[in-house]
Amino acid sequence: MSISLLLEMAASTNPERTALVSGEIRLTAAELSELADGGAGVIAAAGTSHVAYVGLGGAMLPLLLFSSARAGAAFTPLNYRLSADGLRELIDRLPQPLVVADAEYCDVVAGAGKQVITSDDFIAAARTAEPAAEFPDPEDVGVVLFTSGTTSRPKAVELTHNNLTSYITGTVEFDGAEPDDAALICVPPYHIAGVSAALSNLYAGRKMVYLPQFDPSEWVRLVRDEGVTSATVVPTMLDRIVSALDSEPVALPTLRNLAYGGSKVALPLVRKALGLLPDVGFVNAYGLTETSSTIAVLTPDDHREALASTDVRVTRRLGSVGQPVPGVELQIRDDSGQVVGPGETGELFVRGEQVSGRYAEIGSVLDADGWFPTKDVAWLDEEGYLFIGGRSDDTIIRGGENIAPAEIEDVLVEHPHVHDCAVVGPDDPQWGQIIVAVVVPAAGADPDPDELREHVRSQLRGSRTPDRVVFRDELPTNATGKVLRRELVQELTATN
Known part of the structure; x- marks a missing residue:
C-alpha cells in the first residue's frame, strides 16, 4: 500500500470531516486531498523526484507528505534549527530536490543551487496547478529522514511506502476515531513522530491540531479550545506542561490520552504527571526512525497498574516502554550474537514489515534473517515488557x-x-x-x-x-x- 491511498481512503469515507487545523488554516479531508493533488502537480512540473522541506511544519507537513507521494517523489523534512551550512550539506545529499521553505528560512537555503519555493507560494500554486495523482510502488522510498547525528554524521534513513503503511494499518483502526476526536501535534516535523502523527491521525479520522512552536500555555489553551482528546509530547515538553499545571491547575476535560516518547522520561516526572492528570490515559511510545515510529507501547492500563501495585515486578514496569506492537518481533542479543533470556541485558534487535534498516549511501543493515540492530541496550522481563538502558555508544x-x-x-x-x-x-x-x-x-x-x-x-x-x-x-x-x-x-x- 502507498501513502497516497491512506489519504484517498480518508477523503472518500468522510470528506467533510475537518482533517487539520494549523493557525488560520482549516482543511477538510476532501480539501486536503484536493490540495495534495494540486501540490503533486507543482512537484511534477518541477521535474524533480525529491522534495525537501525547511520549516516549522503545521499544515505544510501533511500537505507536502501527500503531495510528494502523489507525485511519486520522496519527501524529506529537514531540521530547521541547523545552521545554513548544516542545512545545505544535507540538501546536497538529496538527488536534485525541490526545496520548499517557510518564508523565514528561504534566505538560509538560498544559494544552495537548488529549486526553492516558499511554503506560501507552494500552497498558492497547488490551488491552481494541474492535478497529478499516482500510487507509487509500495517498495518505493516515500520518506527520507536524517538521524539526529548527536554522535556522528547524520544518516539518511529510507522508509518505503510499505514500511510506513504497515505501521499505520497494523496499529490504527481505519476511521475508528469518534466524530469529535482531535489530536494536538507539537512534535518536530523532521522527526519520525511528526510523520507518523500525520499518517495515523488522518487514517483514524481524527482532527489534527498543529502547534508548530511549543509553549505550555498555548498547548493548554489549544487542548481546551479545540476539544483535544489526544496529544503526543517529548519529555522536555511534558516537563514544562507538568510545571505549568502544577503552578496553575487547569481542567482539561476532553483530554483522554497523552503519549510521551522520543527519549527516556524520569520516573518522578511520570508519577507527577499521573497525579496531576488522573483521568488521562498515559502512553509511553518507543520507536526509532528506522522502524517507521513506534515498536513498543506502555498502555494507560499498564501505567495505572504499575502505579497502584505493591509488587516490585509490576511497579518497575512504569520504567519500561511496554510490549511490542502487532507485527513487530524483538530479540535481545549478547556480545557474541546469541539471544538471551528474560532479565538478561544485551542489544535490542527488531524485525517486522515496518522496519526499514536501510540508509542512502550505505544500503541495508538488516541481517540475513531481517533483524535490525537498534544499538540500544535493553532487556525483557518475564511478561515481555521491554526496558531500554540507553545507547550502546553511551x-x-x-x-x-x-x-x-x-x-x-x-x-x-x-x-x-x-x-x-x-x-x-x-x-x-x-x-x-x-x-x-x-x-x-x-x-x-x-x-x-x-x-x-x-x-x-x-x-x-x-x-x-x-x-x-x-x-x-x-x-x-x-x-x-x-x-x-x-x-x-x-x-x-x-x-x-
Missing part, C-alpha cells in the same frame, strides 16, 4: 568495567534534590573514563555532591558511584528531548 568503560549511564541516572533522579540528570564518561588517563553526574537541581534545592554520591553508593555497587558531580541549570537536548551527551563530555573535558 556505555562508560571505567577501569575495564562496562557501566550503563541509565542505571546510575535512574537512581540519582529519585533523590528529592534532583530534578534531572545525565551521566557521562569523559576520558581519564588513569581509568580510561570516569563517571561524571551532571545534575539539574530541584527547584529551591542546593544539593550536596557527597550526599548524591552516597545516595548512588547505597543502592548500586561502589564502582557505579560517580567520581564527580557537577551542576547545571539545564541539560543540552535536541528537539526530541535526547540529551546531547557529546556536548557535556566536550564541556567537561575543556574544564579539566
Whole structure:
C-alpha cells in the first residue's frame, strides 16, 4: 500500500470531516486531498523526484507528505534549527530536490543551487496547478529522514511506502476515531513522530491540531479550545506542561490520552504527571526512525497498574516502554550474537514489515534473517515488557568495567534534590573514563555532591558511584528531548 491511498481512503469515507487545523488554516479531508493533488502537480512540473522541506511544519507537513507521494517523489523534512551550512550539506545529499521553505528560512537555503519555493507560494500554486495523482510502488522510498547525528554524521534513513503503511494499518483502526476526536501535534516535523502523527491521525479520522512552536500555555489553551482528546509530547515538553499545571491547575476535560516518547522520561516526572492528570490515559511510545515510529507501547492500563501495585515486578514496569506492537518481533542479543533470556541485558534487535534498516549511501543493515540492530541496550522481563538502558555508544568503560549511564541516572533522579540528570564518561588517563553526574537541581534545592554520591553508593555497587558531580541549570537536548551527551563530555573535558 502507498501513502497516497491512506489519504484517498480518508477523503472518500468522510470528506467533510475537518482533517487539520494549523493557525488560520482549516482543511477538510476532501480539501486536503484536493490540495495534495494540486501540490503533486507543482512537484511534477518541477521535474524533480525529491522534495525537501525547511520549516516549522503545521499544515505544510501533511500537505507536502501527500503531495510528494502523489507525485511519486520522496519527501524529506529537514531540521530547521541547523545552521545554513548544516542545512545545505544535507540538501546536497538529496538527488536534485525541490526545496520548499517557510518564508523565514528561504534566505538560509538560498544559494544552495537548488529549486526553492516558499511554503506560501507552494500552497498558492497547488490551488491552481494541474492535478497529478499516482500510487507509487509500495517498495518505493516515500520518506527520507536524517538521524539526529548527536554522535556522528547524520544518516539518511529510507522508509518505503510499505514500511510506513504497515505501521499505520497494523496499529490504527481505519476511521475508528469518534466524530469529535482531535489530536494536538507539537512534535518536530523532521522527526519520525511528526510523520507518523500525520499518517495515523488522518487514517483514524481524527482532527489534527498543529502547534508548530511549543509553549505550555498555548498547548493548554489549544487542548481546551479545540476539544483535544489526544496529544503526543517529548519529555522536555511534558516537563514544562507538568510545571505549568502544577503552578496553575487547569481542567482539561476532553483530554483522554497523552503519549510521551522520543527519549527516556524520569520516573518522578511520570508519577507527577499521573497525579496531576488522573483521568488521562498515559502512553509511553518507543520507536526509532528506522522502524517507521513506534515498536513498543506502555498502555494507560499498564501505567495505572504499575502505579497502584505493591509488587516490585509490576511497579518497575512504569520504567519500561511496554510490549511490542502487532507485527513487530524483538530479540535481545549478547556480545557474541546469541539471544538471551528474560532479565538478561544485551542489544535490542527488531524485525517486522515496518522496519526499514536501510540508509542512502550505505544500503541495508538488516541481517540475513531481517533483524535490525537498534544499538540500544535493553532487556525483557518475564511478561515481555521491554526496558531500554540507553545507547550502546553511551556505555562508560571505567577501569575495564562496562557501566550503563541509565542505571546510575535512574537512581540519582529519585533523590528529592534532583530534578534531572545525565551521566557521562569523559576520558581519564588513569581509568580510561570516569563517571561524571551532571545534575539539574530541584527547584529551591542546593544539593550536596557527597550526599548524591552516597545516595548512588547505597543502592548500586561502589564502582557505579560517580567520581564527580557537577551542576547545571539545564541539560543540552535536541528537539526530541535526547540529551546531547557529546556536548557535556566536550564541556567537561575543556574544564579539566
